[in-house]
Amino acid sequence: MEHSILIHKPEDHVGVAVRDIDSGETVVGLITENNDLYEVKVIHKIPLGHKVALKSVSDGEPILIYGSNCGLALDAISKGEHVHVHNMVSARWK
Amino acid sequence: MRPITFNGFRRTNGAVGIRNHVAIIPVDGLANLAAKHVAHIAHGSEAFVHPFGELQFGLDLELTFKTVIGIGSNPNVAAAVVIGQEPEWTKIVAQGIAETGKPVAYFTIERYGDLATIEKATRKAIEFVQYSSELQREEIPISELVISIKCSESDPTSGHGSNPILGKTVEMLLDMGTTIIFGETTELTGAEHTIASRFKNQIEQEKFWQVYNEYIGFLKSQHAHLLGSQPTQGNIRGGLTTIEEKAWGNIQKIGQAMIEGVLHTADSPPGKGLWFMNTSASAVEVATVFAAAGATLQIITTGQGNIVGNPVTPVIKMSANPLTVSTMSEHIDLDVKETLYRTKTFEQCKEMLMDLLIRTVNGRLTKSEVLGHRDFLPPKLYRNP
Numbered sequence: 001m002e003h004s005i006l007i008h009k010p011e012d013h014v015g016v017a018v019r020d021i022d023s024g025e026t027v028v029g030l031i032t033e034n035n036d037l038y039e040v041k042v043i044h045k046i047p048l049g050h051k052v053a054l055k056s057v058s059d060g061e062p063i064l065i066y067g068s069n070c071g072l073a074l075d076a077i078s079k080g081e082h083v084h085v086h087n088m089v090s091a092r093w094k
Numbered sequence: 095m096r097p098i099t100f101n102g103f104r105r106t107n108g109a110v111g112i113r114n115h116v117a118i119i120p121v122d123g124l125a126n127l128a129a130k131h132v133a134h135i136a137h138g139s140e141a142f143v144h145p146f147g148e149l150q151f152g153l154d155l156e157l158t159f160k161t162v163i164g165i166g167s168n169p170n171v172a173a174a175v176v177i178g179q180e181p182e183w184t185k186i187v188a189q190g191i192a193e194t195g196k197p198v199a200y201f202t203i204e205r206y207g208d209l210a211t212i213e214k215a216t217r218k219a220i221e222f223v224q225y226s227s228e229l230q231r232e233e234i235p236i237s238e239l240v241i242s243i244k245c246s247e248s249d250p251t252s253g254h255g256s257n258p259i260l261g262k263t264v265e266m267l268l269d270m271g272t273t274i275i276f277g278e279t280t281e282l283t284g285a286e287h288t289i290a291s292r293f294k295n296q297i298e299q300e301k302f303w304q305v306y307n308e309y310i311g312f313l314k315s316q317h318a319h320l321l322g323s324q325p326t327q328g329n330i331r332g333g334l335t336t337i338e339e340k341a342w343g344n345i346q347k348i349g350q351a352m353i354e355g356v357l358h359t360a361d362s363p364p365g366k367g368l369w370f371m372n373t374s375a376s377a378v379e380v381a382t383v384f385a386a387a388g389a390t391l392q393i394i395t396t397g398q399g400n401i402v403g404n405p406v407t408p409v410i411k412m413s414a415n416p417l418t419v420s421t422m423s424e425h426i427d428l429d430v431k432e433t434l435y436r437t438k439t440f441e442q443c444k445e446m447l448m449d450l451l452i453r454t455v456n457g458r459l460t461k462s463e464v465l466g467h468r469d470f471l472p473p474k475l476y477r478n479p
Contacts, residue, residue: 006254006434016250016333018434019416030436032254048417049249049333049397066253066343070284071336083335085321090336092283093320 001037005029005052009067010036014051014083021046029054044082051083063088098270100455101231102238102390103172106195110238111169112390112455114229115140115406116222118215119166121178121187122147125203128177131212136219138227139175142405144472147183154475159183160360161472163190164386166198168406169240172226175219176200177211197222231457237271239455240363242384242392242407244278245344246377248325249332249397253343255414255433256395259443261349263393263451264368266444268351273366275357275384276348277373279309280324284338285345289353289370298355305356305372324375332398332415347395359473360386377402378469381409386472391455393447401425403467408460410450427454427461 004027005015015029015038023045029038038054046052051065057077062069074087081087103111116139120129126143133141142165146158166174167190174191178184181202188200199218203211243260245252264274282289286306293299313320325334334340354367360383363369371387373380377400381392385406392409394400399422403409412428413419419429428450432438454460 002435008254016254018251018254047333049251049415051250051333051335065339068285068338068342070339070342084333085330085335088335090284090321090338093324093337 001028003028003030007031009033011067012065013055013057013063014065015054017046017048017050020048041080043080046082053077053079053081053083055079098236099233100236100452102234103229104232105169109169110234113170114226115171116226117142117166117171117174118219119162119174119176121184124179125177128208128212132215132219135216136223138223139219140405142470144470146472146474149478157475158472159186161386162187164360165406166191167194168385168388170390170406172229173197173222175215177215178202180204240273240389242275242389243347244380245347245395246400247328247396247398248340248343249334249415251415252395252397253346255430256412257343257346259430259440260347260395262440262444263447265349265351268368271366273363274368275371275387275389277371277380278375279306279372281344281375282341285341288345292353294352294354301356328398359383362388378471379473382471383473399425402469403462405468405470408454409462410454410460425461
């Protein structure tokens with residue numbers, strides 16, 4: 001199946017849109033480390049290159065990308081949400 | 095079997111260039127006008143104008159000298175004309191370049207004025223252009239290439255596409271015995287421990303921590319919020335959210351390679367292999383100091399489409415962002431968007447990059463060269479007295 005999202009590692013909380021995705025679309029994510037597929041219903045518009053949450057994250061929890069802590073959730077984030085500067089912040093430069 | 099040689103210019107000191115420039119180098123900002131006139135009259139010569147070189151002192155002055163001398167010494171330069179206001183600093187720059195054994199002449203403006211200086215310098219530039227036009231390319235092993243790598247205006251397509259492709263290419267180029275430089279100290283934040291773990295020896299690893307902590311300490315001392323600067327507004331527009339995410343994408347471009355050591359800004363690598371240079375992440379400044387360190391080719395990955403070029407070294411730019419490669423095609427030398435859809439593998443894209451690299455070092459012009467992107471900016475450490 002053709003993927004619309006790329007995900008680095010199975011444990012990552014977010015994936016990256018490889019095309020513009022509309023709100024309400026159910027799309028497939030490809031985990032590049034093991035070629036597994038992951039389905040997610042997207043609840044916001046996600047522009048090409050932007051991130052979508054693959055699982056729920058609680059307020060203040062670390063967000064994993066590349067299997068590594070790449071910042072903290074600024075709010076509770078639900079699966080399918082757009083993840084960007086409005087709901088994610090650097091843990092290093094606050 | 096991939097060719098393991100290319101055709102380049104062997105300079106007097108043994109260093110190998112892939113271009114054959116005659117450089118007109120101003121020592122200070124006030125010599126820019128004369129340098130531009132000389133380059134305008136003597137076709138085939140090029141002026142490397144910059145705003146610095148007055149009243150500087152200490153480490154800041156040393157860095158300007160090192161950068162300007164390094165540019166003139168770059169193996170892509172066949173000969174250099176140096177122009178400054180007064181003889182003392184002008185002579186330092188000219189003598190620094192002359193250590194390479196290439197033809198160098200210097201001229202000063204005070205007590206002559208622009209017109210007489212332009213005439214004398216132009217006569218010398220004409221001679222140098224004719225000299226350089228007779229130099230021939232010869233067969234050179236690929237191991238003698240010095241390449242610098244950087245990512246610019248990155249976005250998440252960089253971390254998923256162009257950077258891992260470059261990483262695989264870097265691993266192969268290192269196996270072939272080349273020298274590779276990367277930098278961008280602050281942009282390692284979040285992945286700095288991974289980079290530290292890649293140093294081959296502890297002394298260089300400690301040196302890395304020293305320069306990294308010093309740079310971050312300086313940023314913190316300014317009490318500025320860095321969102322919008324690192325990541326840049328362009329990075330954010332492209333989808334990058336934090337410096338940590340940017341850093342993890344960034345370090346993909348060295349693959350699994352191990353690092354020989356740390357270079358101070360604009361210092362030449364003392365040996366082969368992969369070197370980390372302490373630099374800012376600003377594209378024009380980094381391309382300038384990499385050229386000053388002796389890089390003869392630069393490879394830049396970009397997400398949102400950084401358009402940088404360099405007057406001394408060709409810059410190959412590659413992107414995996416489908417929007418960028420279609421809207422900014424005049425800037426992007428290599429389109430690797432298919433890697434996002436897995437219609438091309440990283441290996442196939444690596445082969446495409448290697449093919450373009452070989453053609454470029456043999457003389458094929460990059461898009462930034464054809465467009466005339468001769469962006470040039472020496473770094474500056476502190477304000478003048």
